[in-house]
Amino acid sequence: MEAQQLQSPSKREQQKEARRNAIIDAGYQEFALQGFTATKLDDVAVRAGIGKGTIYLYFDSKETLFQEVIRKNLFPIRDEAQSYAAEFKGSATEHLTSHFRRMYQALHQDRMPELVQLVMGEGLRFPEIADFFFREIISSNQELIQGIIQKGVEDGEFRASFNAEFTQILIAPAMVSALWRLQLEKQSPLDIEAYADTHIEFILRGLKT
Amino acid sequence: MEAQQLQSPSKREQQKEARRNAIIDAGYQEFALQGFTATKLDDVAVRAGIGKGTIYLYFDSKETLFQEVIRKNLFPIRDEAQSYAAEFKGSATEHLTSHFRRMYQALHQDRMPELVQLVMGEGLRFPEIADFFFREIISSNQELIQGIIQKGVEDGEFRASFNAEFTQILIAPAMVSALWRLQLEKQSPLDIEAYADTHIEFILRGLKT
DNA sequence: TTATATTGACTGACCGGTCAGTCAGTTTTA
DNA sequence: TAAAACTGACTGACCGGTCAGTCAATATAA
Numbered sequence: 001m002e003a004q005q006l007q008s009p010s011k012r013e014q015q016k017e018a019r020r021n022a023i024i025d026a027g028y029q030e031f032a033l034q035g036f037t038a039t040k041l042d043d044v045a046v047r048a049g050i051g052k053g054t055i056y057l058y059f060d061s062k063e064t065l066f067q068e069v070i071r072k073n074l075f076p077i078r079d080e081a082q083s084y085a086a087e088f089k090g091s092a093t094e095h096l097t098s099h100f101r102r103m104y105q106a107l108h109q110d111r112m113p114e115l116v117q118l119v120m121g122e123g124l125r126f127p128e129i130a131d132f133f134f135r136e137i138i139s140s141n142q143e144l145i146q147g148i149i150q151k152g153v154e155d156g157e158f159r160a161s162f163n164a165e166f167t168q169i170l171i172a173p174a175m176v177s178a179l180w181r182l183q184l185e186k187q188s189p190l191d192i193e194a195y196a197d198t199h200i201e202f203i204l205r206g207l208k209t
Numbered sequence: 210m211e212a213q214q215l216q217s218p219s220k221r222e223q224q225k226e227a228r229r230n231a232i233i234d235a236g237y238q239e240f241a242l243q244g245f246t247a248t249k250l251d252d253v254a255v256r257a258g259i260g261k262g263t264i265y266l267y268f269d270s271k272e273t274l275f276q277e278v279i280r281k282n283l284f285p286i287r288d289e290a291q292s293y294a295a296e297f298k299g300s301a302t303e304h305l306t307s308h309f310r311r312m313y314q315a316l317h318q319d320r321m322p323e324l325v326q327l328v329m330g331e332g333l334r335f336p337e338i339a340d341f342f343f344r345e346i347i348s349s350n351q352e353l354i355q356g357i358i359q360k361g362v363e364d365g366e367f368r369a370s371f372n373a374e375f376t377q378i379l380i381a382p383a384m385v386s387a388l389w390r391l392q393l394e395k396q397s398p399l400d401i402e403a404y405a406d407t408h409i410e411f412i413l414r415g416l417k418t
Numbered sequence: 419t420t421a422t423a424t425t426g427a428c429t430g431a432c433c434g435g436t437c438a439g440t441c442a443g444t445t446t447t448a
Numbered sequence: 449t450a451a452a453a454c455t456g457a458c459t460g461a462c463c464g465g466t467c468a469g470t471c472a473a474t475a476t477a478a
Contacts, residue, residue, distance in 0.1 A: 015453090019454095037247065038246065040436085040437065040438090041438065042437075042438095045456095051455040051456055052438090052439090052455080052456070053440080053456065054453080054454055054455070055439095056440080057454075061439080062438065062439090117329070120326070120388060121326065121329060121331055122244070122331075124388070124392035124393070130393060130395075130396070131396065134393050134397065135396070139397075162411070163403065163407045166403075166404050166407050166408070168385050168389060168404075169382040169404070169411055171385075172382040172384065172385035173377060173381040173382070175385065176380075176381035176384065177377065180377060182333075183334075183339050184339060186339075187339070187340065187344070188343065190377075194372065194374075195375050198371070198372045198375050198378060199375070199378050203415075205414070206412075206414050206415045224473095228427090228428095249462090250463080250465085259429085260428060260429040260430060261430070261464090261465090262428070262429055262430065262466080262467080263427080264465095265464095266428075270464080271464065271465090
């Protein structure tokens with residue numbers, strides 16, 4: 001029995017895992033659409049195709065579900081960025097360029113802009129999420145960029161005088177582009193391709209020796 | 210009698226104006242502290258030292274009050290920036306430097322970081338506020354910066370190849386610094402002075418010929 | 419000047435709608 | 449058939465918005 005469980009989860013366990021993911025998925029879509037406070041668990045349940053009570057078999061509270069939604073959706077992005085960076089072969093300039101290109105791609109795919117707004121607008125009010133977000137996402141990205149810059153300095157590609165402590169200066173325009181696309185597109189459409197090009201060129205120019 | 214009313218407002222009229230401002234003030238503080246959705250009009254009333262019903266003698270709804278709070282607090286900043294820019298004498302480099310210094314000062318004074326988060330997180334969900342914010346604040350600031358850059362290009366201080374359409378790239382790091390200060394200070398304190406210095410230097414380096 | 423009438427600013431108890439969270443009963447699985 | 453999973457009607461707290469009544473400020477009358 002135990003051996004069988006280790007080899008392949010029972011039908012029940014598979015079902016449970018599927019349910020859990022369905023709820024997180026539905027939560028993601030509703031939270032992204034409505035924001036945390038305005039999201040109704042009834043709607044999440046309908047979207048997941050289950051009864052509301054079932055949610056409470058998998059999560060303690062709306063807040064817990066919210067945290068899990070954020071977690072589950074940001075982890076893959078971080079992991080992918082890290083493994084990509086670890087394997088990258090090329091100059092610091094090339095690396096930085098491709099890192100930011102991938103960042104733009106990630107930030108504008110699917111419901112990421114909504115997630116950015118969610119985290120910035122409401123998420124950071126939850127200490128747990130602010131903590132998680134900083135520790136797992138921001139820090140990781142900062143260290144990654146700092147690593148690239150340091151290599152660039154060592155190789156003589158980048159100047160040493162830029163205070164690499166402040167990677168926010170490099171990243172912020174990308175975050176803002178996601179928010180803009182989401183909320184101010186009507187007032188003033190943004191050509192993300194051109195924006196990203198301009199931004200990356202600006203960064204390189206600011207860092208080059 | 211009528212003459213007297215024109216010269217100095219009656220006691221009632223003074224009272225009315227004072228009340229209105231007290232409510233906006235109280236609303237500002239509560240909204241900044243709790244966010245729009247979580248703010249209770251009861252609390253606003255208590256803070257303003259009045260009954261809840263009174264709010265509805267001055268504003269149609271919670272949303273209207275919110276709009277007025279945003280408006281009242283952002284107008285002065287915009288106006289000051291505009292008149293300062295109009296009178297500025299000096300090179301484009303000096304002008305851009307001082308413009309951004311003033312922007313940092315404005316963004317980090319009083320409850321401005323909270324206001325930034327409020328607008329970015331919840332405000333933009335209200336089309337009216339997104340519209341107002343874009344039309345009265347962002348546009349104005351963009352045009353101002355574009356003007357400075359253009360002068361810099363004409364005077365040969367700045368390169369012509371930067372796409373000045375994307376002023377967001379220049380501004381975003383300042384906005385993000387306000388959010389950081391507000392929410393991520395615990396995880397990783399930010400030295401705003403040094404940050405602003407680095408940012409401004411980075412901008413100039415990116416624009417200079 | 420004093421007494422009376424009118425105005426309108428203000429109040430807070432109240433109402434109706436909403437929704438997170440619960441639990442007794444039902445269905446599914448092993 | 450026992451246990452586990454699931455359900456959705458229900459509850460109670462919450463809160464934006466209302467309105468009948470109060471009272472201070474002002475206008476009018478005596």
